[in-house]
Amino acid sequence: MADRETARVIVVGGGISGLAATHRLVRAGVSVTLLEASDQLGGLGTFFEREGRTVERFYHCVMPSDEHLLPLLDELGLADTVDWAPTRMGMVVEGERYPFNTAFDLLRFTPLTLVQRVRFGVVSLLLRFLGRGRDLDNLRTEDWLRRLYGDVIWERLFSPMFGSKFGAAFGDVPALYLWQRLGREKNVAVRGYPSGGYESIIDALRAAIEAGGGTVRTGVPVAELSAAADGVAVTLASGERLTADWAISTLPLPTLRAVADEALAPALPTVQLAYQGVVNALFFLRRGLDGHYWAPVLHSGTDFDGVIEMSALNGTHDGLHLAYAMHYCDRTSELYRTDPEEIARRWTAQLLATYPDLLTAEDVVDVRVFTAPFVEPVYPLGYAAAKPSAEVPGTRLLLATTAQIYPDVTSWNSSTGLSNRVVDGLLERLGAEAPARV
Template sequence: MPLAESTRQRVVVLGGGISGLTAARELATKGHAVTVLESGDRWGGLGTWFDWNGHSLDQFYHCQMPSDDDLLQLIRDIGLGDSLYWKPTRMGFVVGGKRYAFNGPMDLLRFDPLTFPERIRFGVVSLLLRRLGFGRDLDRTRIEDWLVSCYGRPVWEKILRPLFTSKFGPAAGDMPALYIWERLGREKNTVSRGYLRGGLRTFLDTLVENLRSLGVDLRLETRAGTIRETGDGVEIDAGSALIEADWCVSTLPLPVLRNCLGDTPLAQRIRTPDVPYQGVVNAMFFLRRPLDNYYWAPVVDSGTEFDGIVEMTELVETSHYGGHHVAYVMKYCDRSSPLFLEDPGQIAARWTQQLLALYPDLNLQASDIADVRVFKAPFVEPAYPLGYSELKPLIHDGESRLFLATSAQVYPKITAWNSSVRLAKEVARRLLDHMETVPRTKRTARLPATVQV
């Protein structure tokens, strides 16, 4: 129901990924005047899409898990519940150039990178791992210390260290074990994964249409600059426009937010810990034939720069990709690393050779690869320090006009759409509650939110 002008407040949301769009929806549903600023030329952030020969395809592989309650609710709320389907998927493992199935006890018994006793220990400990962590202060226990104590040093060195390092970089062993413990249970090797017919574009188009119907002012190619408090509101420097609002919700990665806060008084009050982020380089291969039909296979010590393969057509029909099979391969790395800065064409050429070399038995040839697209993202996985539960940014400092909903706050939950949707809803709820406690000003009633400069 529309709010009276005197009650309606103006909120500017920074970032048009899933966090920003969800927060905007929650606030607009309650009748507030919401503006979303997104620096890119399309919505979705890390979950966005691109055009390929007339098909709208996901830039980065995305699937849904059965435990994604908040995301699944959002999907239903915007009317896409019937477009979601589920399919059992399998996992592989590539070690030393050899490819293994990795889906159950029989596969584990055949997994010869580990000795027989190590395989038995691996299986038993994996079944009990969640219970083994119970009651321990895992937020202050290093992943390496915990997993070595559970699995033994050889399993850590041969399998687990390469796996974690591939995602979080060289400091992976120093991260809090709580992050892994929380992850247990979301993912199993053989699991039903979900996908929305039409992919991320269908989801985003529907969500954005829903936001428009709620009156949200959606601005692409609008980069937020300095954020300033003005006493009874906030001002955002957005290039050719100065955006005034009563409240701001930032979903920007912490380093970007720190830049926006600069040396303003707000910067002193908002907790933005200096957490290193891993970025990602991701190559999407369009193939004329399938690979192993494992949705996901980590790649360890196999002469490749990429350290994982996601065969998306294990989950999605090839018709979605113009009849092609699709495999994404990825390397998580720092945004200042030589790989991240390298020309995409060179990466595509080198990774093509590396992919071909992994499948000699399938006689995979260059002619089996119809196309390769390389995408990069600078801020994906925060590499959390020990004790991060007490260091992580607060949703709100209790006083300012700025609320935070960034992926670096979802800890100990994993960085995923579901975590972002849950956080964004919580942030919107906290902001709505807080609005009630703050006396209204004349300025609050003035709409719309923009002053041209």
């Protein structure tokens, strides 16, 4: 049996999960090859170039509670590059914009009656406490929130907010997800952003992996994966075949199923998990919006259901303000399949209508539309018991994918934590010590 010195490991997927796993294996002295299908590392955290500068396709920020990501940034020498800033939240309901941060904001929030506003405030304050000790994994979010907040607050606020993230099945998602999320996100919260962008994290990980003797290959889609009790074999789209003692797959489960060979497929997790994709437009604006980092957009006749004013966190970009608008949806939905130029046109008009006092058409310098098919797993009730473990029985394939993150929120932090755990389990089998956490 291979030990730490002789084992060869293949990591499939070069998003944060794959990069973090590869980096940790390299630090433990294991021989690793990372295989990434696209020409870029970073997965959902990738970027594009505009006029010589790079910008993230999808908005990302770091939270002070990112207990796994921050130590990784520290190891990479990047912790001090994270600029922290207090951020605030807004809310757009029926085309009207509201600040949504303080008790005073809530008292002036006219989409709810005064009694509803007070109920909203009191229940929200107590929500984490009210969830303690309850079997929230088997309780529908809708049932829990309707009971606590009442029908109107559910229908006017929560239903569109959850529907925007999870689609038609939103009411069925276990209440545990929401409860957990409350621990990560607050309306007024300090958020962070690395001064070199997420690109600087990706570059530093690649450099550290290569400096430690690991191999990183991009532009090499895995076309077939087979795994048995004595090792794994990978066939790339080019026809090249690689073998290893172990593999870690970070692919979304549907993507993994599509590349698993006939022998491996039956051993994969059987849980039928739907995924929400995302349609996301990035606006380059001459003027800023209202300074709210995040604003859900509800009942306002827009295709998007939220706006992230990125520049409220990380400042302007060559003098331009950056704002993202997003809609989470199934990859087979009509919107997802709509021509990006058409989305850019429609969403620009909708953004202008949402901020008519702040923006004119001349202020919109550029719009870029990006989509991703597998972003948020839509968790069924009882998922804590059903979620896949790292091991694929009878094989030397391990899983480190977003389907295992629950009940945590999918993020670079939770993916890093998962990869650390999966790698530590593998190192234990190889008889190696896990690298100390800094």
